[in-house]
Amino acid sequence: MTNYTAFPPLQASRFVDSKIAQFIETLKKIRFSGQLAWTAPKSGNQWIFYFCLGRIMYATGGNHPVRRWARNLAIYCPQMRVDFTLLQQDICQLEPTTFTISWEYQLLCLWVKQQKIHHKQAEQVIQSILSEVLFELSEAPGLTHQIKEDRTISEQLVLIDEKEAINLVQQLWQALWKAKITDYSLDKAPIIKQPRQLQQSTSEQVYQVLNQLLDGEKTLRDIAVQMKRDVVQVTRSLLPYIKLGLVQLISIPDLPAPVCQRVSRQPSAKAHHTIPLIACVDDSPSICQTMEKLLSAAGYRFISINEGLRALTILLARKPDLIFLDLVMPNTNGYEICTQLRKAPSFKNTPIVILTGNDGIVDQVRAKLVGASDFLSKPVDAGKVLSTISKHLPQHAVSPRGFD
Template sequence: MKTRVESTCNSLSAKLLRYGQEKFTGRLDLKVSTAQQWSFYLSYGRLVWASGSVHPTRRWCRQILYHCPEVNPNRIALKKIEPESCWDYHLMVLLARKRMINPQQTVVVIKGTVAEILFDIFQSLTLVSREKTLIQPSNDSVSSNTIETTVKKPDNFLLNAQLGVRPSIQGILPQTWMLEVEPTIKQVQQVWQQWSEMGLEDVSPDLAPVLLQKSALQEQTSVATYKNLVTLINGKRTLRDIAALIKRDLLLLTRSLNPYIQKQLIELVEVPDLIAPNFEDLPAKAGISTQKAQTQKAQTQKAQTQKSQTQKSQKKSDQPLIVCIDDHPQTCKIMKDVIQSAGYRFLGIQDSIKALPLLLKHKPDLIFLDLVMPIVNGYEMCAQIRRVSMFANTPVIILTAKDGIVDRVRARIVGATDFLTKPIDNQKVVAKVRKYHTTSPSKTDPV
């Protein structure tokens, strides 16, 4: 059985390597007997992109939030694209061209996307081979630009090549940003081997853990571990989502949860994919002259501006409110710029005496709290906030230049949720907000 499994995965790897060596340009469509399908895009033998699997939108959001925290994927509205285009790669091209992400970020997102898909393929092929389920090549006719790979029985997959197909009509990213086939495959094979050796072959990282027996789980874990589990596991986040959220290796995370899964204290369930980005009609029809298109675009923008002004007051109240309590005006100014740029409302409070009445009035969704302030320090303020029932579960993040063990312990005692060290780092601020406030801002930015 093990030989059959290894043979199938190695056979696919060999075929992909062959396309790389032959400098293939186009799309490779892969199908296994579970009816799952994936696609790889190559340009002159290098991996450009990959698509497929059960959660394409979750995967996109994970990769962007992890590697490009300054970009909020939930605020992107995309113009309509061709049905055959990959919307996620299409977005990558646009974000890169607008310099909203840099080349290094683009490459790691491509690597992460391709790695997730290769992992899913190796897992699917392993399970299919283990069950000895075979698939026969289709007798359906193929187009003139289609090459159908001959499939032997042990392979359990079909691989079709579509010549010249690109993932986006917007073009393609530079060749130096693409991936070499062989090292990419070897790296994922190593990860899958470790996953398999840990006895996790049947565990899909796209499943979401759910707490079944909280009382029994609490008895078998430390206070800190139980608190972390209850915070992270809500039945809506997959194993991959959680690993990305806490920036922990997926294998280590799953291995740590596996004993509780085996004891049926935690159950793994399927969850749906997230909603894909909005797709809007182009403002000007194809074939319109440049001058006319520019005029129409200006008129459209003017109309949209007028409309947005009338709706601004209504939308503004729907956006999450982030508060920063800090006696330094410069800190509040920096935080205001960062928070508002990320699409959230902001309220800066410099007088600690007035802080609590203002919090009761505005009811914020998250609070940044400076540790060292005159009259009332951060510890005392945090304790006061926690005494108010409506703020019992509101995230309170301590801002401090001191980040010692004693400071953290004392902050936890008075109810602080997390720490953020000074000086202010824009990306870390946004990452903290998204970590503790899952509701997306209502504003959308067309790309």
């Protein structure tokens, strides 16, 4: 059964009276067992609630279900190291038939049974996750909902007090409203956009702290946990830098979900993700089209980015194996983008090849200083491009497919 609900923008003090909260209360009254799924048509995001006799057992979904779970595990179960290799081993202990509820919940059940975590710790993790999911829903416009009855769902761990979770959401909204930061998503990651100006506008000590924290790999919520501070305080402390354009909030992908690595009985073809992904950041459409034709024909996956200001967001999300980066672009340049990429742990060793029409030694030296791996002159030469890729990705050599 699917229904459409258009929610008006929520005020800071009204989430407790929202249709989301009222709908959850209705399912409680009818002692519903099964799944309630909310979907945001614009983004395609979906959030799933699991009910047992009208009480919430768990909630998941949205942009960062794995990141959210790992973050709350670090807060309430510090003895459990979030090692995805170990998580895969634990998931392999679960029977496929147990996945009526998400793997995150099943792992918590397993760890309580194995006495790796306490029952109270699991309850705190689930309560906090539910509050975060409800908060995300309160920000999403035009939600639709769908319910699926499942009387086989039974209590395995805890049944959550949804009123407490709703109150926590309301308190967070009120705190954000009071701090005048309701327009900033807590699930976005801050990254330094203007390092030189930021360094000049603050003390050296503060700059070093910001330089370490704002690597584009952690959301505002993640940073708050790392600093052991309230997320509202963290966001408010960064607000002056954000308003000045020195720090930018970007969208980042979720952490990879751990999966059980079972041995297949049949040999499989080479996985698509093992083929190197090459990115080209250049404001010239003709350069990007030439590179796409060349690299696609050579058997590589390819993405082109024509807007320099969007480059960091896309690159952080897609994580290409090698990047061709134009030196001169409107509103930004290759030096700045390269500098920011090298601050992100996942790009420490990614080959970054600077593209430029200028063969000057000054540009080459400066490119090396900001962490560039190589330097390629325009107009691009097919042989030099492929040789450069082979040089930096020898383990991923791809045989050409009909390029001439």
